[in-house]
Amino acid sequence: MSGIRLRSGVFLPPFHPLDENPSLCYRRDIQLMEWLDQLGYEEAWFGEHHQSGWEMLASPELLIAAAAEHTKRIKLGTGVVSLSYHNPFMVATRIAQLDHQTMGRVMFGAGPGLHIYDAKMLGIDPNKMRDRLPEALDVILRLFRGERVTKKTDWFDLRDAFLQVPCYSDPYPEVVVASSKTPSGGNVAGTFGLGLLCVIASKAEGFDALATNWDLANEVAAANGHTMDRSKLRLVAPIHIAETREKARANVSFGLEKWMNYWTTTTPRSKDRYKRTLAEGFDLPDAVCKIEGGVIGTPDDVIALIERLQAKQGEFGCFLQMGHNWADWEQTKKSYELFARFVVPHFRDSNRNRRYSLELFRDTEEELKLAQQKTIETAFAKFNTTRESEGKSTITMPKF
Numbered sequence: 001m002s003g004i005r006l007r008s009g010v011f012l013p014p015f016h017p018l019d020e021n022p023s024l025c026y027r028r029d030i031q032l033m034e035w036l037d038q039l040g041y042e043e044a045w046f047g048e049h050h051q052s053g054w055e056m057l058a059s060p061e062l063l064i065a066a067a068a069e070h071t072k073r074i075k076l077g078t079g080v081v082s083l084s085y086h087n088p089f090m091v092a093t094r095i096a097q098l099d100h101q102t103m104g105r106v107m108f109g110a111g112p113g114l115h116i117y118d119a120k121m122l123g124i125d126p127n128k129m130r131d132r133l134p135e136a137l138d139v140i141l142r143l144f145r146g147e148r149v150t151k152k153t154d155w156f157d158l159r160d161a162f163l164q165v166p167c168y169s170d171p172y173p174e175v176v177v178a179s180s181k182t183p184s185g186g187n188v189a190g191t192f193g194l195g196l197l198c199v200i201a202s203k204a205e206g207f208d209a210l211a212t213n214w215d216l217a218n219e220v221a222a223a224n225g226h227t228m229d230r231s232k233l234r235l236v237a238p239i240h241i242a243e244t245r246e247k248a249r250a251n252v253s254f255g256l257e258k259w260m261n262y263w264t265t266t267t268p269r270s271k272d273r274y275k276r277t278l279a280e281g282f283d284l285p286d287a288v289c290k291i292e293g294g295v296i297g298t299p300d301d302v303i304a305l306i307e308r309l310q311a312k313q314g315e316f317g318c319f320l321q322m323g324h325n326w327a328d329w330e331q332t333k334k335s336y337e338l339f340a341r342f343v344v345p346h347f348r349d350s351n352r353n354r355r356y357s358l359e360l361f362r363d364t365e366e367e368l369k370l371a372q373q374k375t376i377e378t379a380f381a382k383f384n385t386t387r388e389s390e391g392k393s394t395i396t397m398p399k400f
Contacts, residue, residue: 009043012323037071045079077107083136111178144172186213193226202237202293231317238294299342
């Protein structure tokens with residue numbers, strides 16, 4: 001598993017509890033981007049949600065614009081823009097503008113839309129949302145390429161539309177499609193030759209679908225003259241880590257139960273699964289790890305998780321931590337720091353030459369000892385020769 005340099009990132013729906021100040025939640029998301037940027041994380045993705053209470057980010061583009069002004073290197077992506085809610089021309093113009101404002105650090109993630117209540121408020125038939133995704137992407141990509149687009153559907157009407165300001169990136173920002181357990185994400189990614197963002201990669205149903213959806217994407221890509229790129233494949237999993245498993249479990253007592261109550265409310269099929277698992281005798285941290293496939297533990301536990309994903313999926317380009325606020329702010333920052341300190345160098349083999357350097361010393365220990373002794377003896381002999389020539393007493397070399 002050494003062909004692709006594994007990148008690190010975060011995927012923020014985001015999850016913010018209802019007892020917190022929403023204004024400060026937005027500010028904290030920006031502060032988190034500053035922290036990740038300092039730690040060397042390469043990517044961050046922001047969701048779009050209009051209902052559900054916790055997932056309160058209506059415009060990922062707005063948060064990207066703010067975070068870009070507080071960061072230097074990290075790339076910032078829409079994770080995702082729900083294309084069925086928007087005129088594709090308006091999306092293309094906003095992303096092109098962000099591409100300039102970030103000077104090439106924006107990434108464009110697209111999906112059909114997730115929460116049914118969002119669609120209901122907009123009068124959209126949820127059964128049509130997935131069909132709108134490729135329709136909108138086709139238009140957006142053509143606009144990104146500098147084409148003039150005339151196209152009419154039952155939900156948008158474009159007439160000689162074009163971008164008055166082309167993208168900053170050459171030829172345009174990276175584009176990815178969200179994928180969960182259905183084949184639609186892989187099918188769309190393959191059709192257009194785009195990256196794939198697997199949002200429930202560690203969860204049982206998402207994990208089981210990983211290889212299948214990737215194989216489908218490759219099959220569809222080949223049929224459309226494209227080649228899928230594993231470096232543009234991203235897998236998401238929820239984790240929280242500390243120096244010990246015991247400390248990690250203590251940390252998540254801050255917000256894990258609140259998160260579970262929210263999650264089982266908005267994904268009703270999960271409620272029965274949690275009830276059964278807890279009834280089987282699992283405590284809440286273990287139940288969450290069992291059901292979501294994540295980690296509440298140590299850096300070594302995360303290394304084992306990523307290796308399990310690689311064994312299932314093969315190589316992929318970026319591991320994204322699901323942002324969830326299970327722990328308080330300081331312990332959350334510490335978790336991201338431990339990942340950067342201990343998990344990232346493991347997969348990049350960053351310390352290979354340092355280990356080799358230390359082994360050189362271990363393998364030549366006796367030789368080094370003799371050489372060091374010889375240099376000391378030479379130094380004393382040279383010094384005493386000078387002392388004798390000056391008529392001064394010599395200095396006896398101490399025993400080492």
